[in-house]
Each structure stands twice: as C-alpha cells, then as structure tokens.
Amino acid sequence: MNLSDQQSDAFVVEGVSKVFGGFRALTSVSLEVSHGEVRAIIGPNGAGKTTFVNIVSGVFRPTSGRIALGGVDITSFSPQRRARLGLARTFQITSLFRGMTVAEHMELAVRGADTSGRARAELLELMGLADLAHREVNTLSHGDQRVLEMAMALVLGPTFLLLDEPTAGMSVAETDRMIRLIGDRLRGKIGVIIIEHDMNVVTQTSDIVTVLAAGAVAASGPPATVLSDPMVKELYLGNAASH
Numbered sequence: 465m466n467l468s469d470q471q472s473d474a475f476v477v478e479g480v481s482k483v484f485g486g487f488r489a490l491t492s493v494s495l496e497v498s499h500g501e502v503r504a505i506i507g508p509n510g511a512g513k514t515t516f517v518n519i520v521s522g523v524f525r526p527t528s529g530r531i532a533l534g535g536v537d538i539t540s541f542s543p544q545r546r547a548r549l550g551l552a553r554t555f556q557i558t559s560l561f562r563g564m565t566v567a568e569h570m571e572l573a574v575r576g577a578d579t580s581g582r583a584r585a586e587l588l589e590l591m592g593l594a595d596l597a598h599r600e601v602n603t604l605s606h607g608d609q610r611v612l613e614m615a616m617a618l619v620l621g622p623t624f625l626l627l628d629e630p631t632a633g634m635s636v637a638e639t640d641r642m643i644r645l646i647g648d649r650l651r652g653k654i655g656v657i658i659i660e661h662d663m664n665v666v667t668q669t670s671d672i673v674t675v676l677a678a679g680a681v682a683a684s685g686p687p688a689t690v691l692s693d694p695m696v697k698e699l700y701l702g703n704a705a706s707h
C-alpha cells in the first residue's frame with residue numbers, strides 16, 4: 465500500500481510501528497478504512513489496541529510508518545489539528561463535567577466554531593438526548609453519558625470517528641442502544657473505527673474486523689469470517705503459542 469495511491473477519502477495507516485524503550489508494542493500495522501465503513505479493532509489484552517488508538521488520535525507519534533486522512537499525511541499532526549481535519553474521538557474513561565448540563569456540554573464541544581444552536585439541538589434529537597438537554601450530566605445514566613460524549617464528538621461533523629470501547633460498563637439495554645446508534649446513525653455516513661471487547665457489538669456493527677495480536681495484524685475481514693477463524697478463537701483462549 466502506498467500513501468500516494470490511496471482513495472482520497474479513506475483513513476490509511478501504513479506500516480506503523482511503535483517501540484517503547486526496548487519493547488515493540490506495534491509492528492508494521494497497516495489498514496485502510498473507507499468513508500462510511502465501520503471497522504472494529506479487536507485483540508486480547510496487551511495486543512496494542514490502546515497504543516494504536518493513541519497513535520491514530522495523535523497522542524503518540526509512531527516510531528515508523530505513516531497515517532493519512534483524506535489524502536493528507538497527518539502523522540506529525542497534533543490531536544487538535546487532526547480534529548480540525550475531520551478526525552473525532554471518544555475516550556474509554558468518561559470526560560464530562562459534573563454540574564454542567566447536556567446543552568452546555570454541546571456548546572463546549574463546538575470550541576467556538578461557527579455552528580448553529582439548531583444544529584446542536586437536532587443532533588441531540590438524533591441521539592435521543594433532546595429531553596435531557598437541560599439536565600446536569602451527573603444526573604444522567606451511564607448510557608446517556610456515553611451517548612452524550614458521542615454527540616459531542618459528532619458536533620463538528622467529522623468524516624471519521626474513533627470510538628474507544630463505547631459500550632464499556634453498559635447494561636445490555638444500553639449496549640443495544642449504542643449498537644443501533646452506530647448502525648443506524650453512523651454506518652454509511654462517516655467512517656468509524658471502534659475498539660471493542662464485546663463480540664456481540666463487533667458482529668452487529670462492523671463491516672470489517674481487524675484483529676491485533678502481539679502488536680501486529682493477525683487477521684482482517686468480515687466479522688462472520690474472522691470471528692469463526694480457529695486462529696482468532698485461540699488467540700482469545702490464550703493458547704495460540706502452542707500451535
């Protein structure tokens with residue numbers, strides 16, 4: 465894969481490696497996510513998922529390799545500059561402010577950009593949060609808080625959204641709602657990269673699953689194929705080394 469050959473609206477990771485001290489956390493990871501695609505990244509503990517998220521979002525620089533968004537090489541861009549180019553993200557740990565309302569969080573999320581209050585209200589409506597606009601966030605359920613974080617990430621109209629374990633800590637009903645939001649509201653409209661442990665979520669939301677193991681891509685393909693692959697099952701059972 466060559467950055468100059470890529471589809472211009474795709475998100476491209478090309479030969480990315482990351483070394484911490486003497487430890488190689490990622491080894492030549494390459495993937496390409498199309499606009500409108502939902503891509504799940506899975507892998508057992510320690511596979512390199514968090515390192516991957518931090519590199520994609522601009523928290524870490526890769527030791528080698530490149531990242532491009534919409535034909536622009538963003539490898540050296542800060543998280544803020546990536547966001548301005550259309551790459552939004554949510555975090556594993558919730559990052560809301562107690563005492564502030566849902567609507568105030570949406571204002572905070574636009575960071576002074578020229579967006580209308582009406583557009584923000586429509587987004588809240590779309591995400592099922594309209595009735596909660598004037599509630600303080602600490603009075604919301606965990607599920608509503610996570611959906612608000614997603615709405616905040618969407619407020620500037622990103623072309624790609626990175627979701628870091630969006631269903632972590634959710635009840636079954638909350639998880640089902642998140643699956644519907646990703647499937648109905650995001651899929652086909654923007655590119656989504658979802659880091660997820662729940663295979664039910666992966667199966668129901670993603671077009672393609674990429675499996676990371678020991679810092680490298682071990683498999684990639686449609687969820688039904690990848691999740692039934694004996695090698696992938698063994699990775700999760702922790703006995704891949706015996707084969």
Ligand SMILES: Nc1ncnc2c1ncn2[C@@H]1O[C@H](COP(=O)(O)OP(=O)(O)OP(=O)(O)O)[C@@H](O)[C@H]1O
Nearest residue numbers: 484487488489507508509510511512513514515516
């Ligand atoms: N800052 C760091 N310094 C040294 N080693 C690190 C650092 N960050 C991560 N690692 C190592 O890199 C490997 C991959 O870690 P990473 O957190 O990316 O995996 P993960 O797939 O997110 O795991 P989990 O699902 O358990 O969160 C691990 O062996 C980890 O110990």
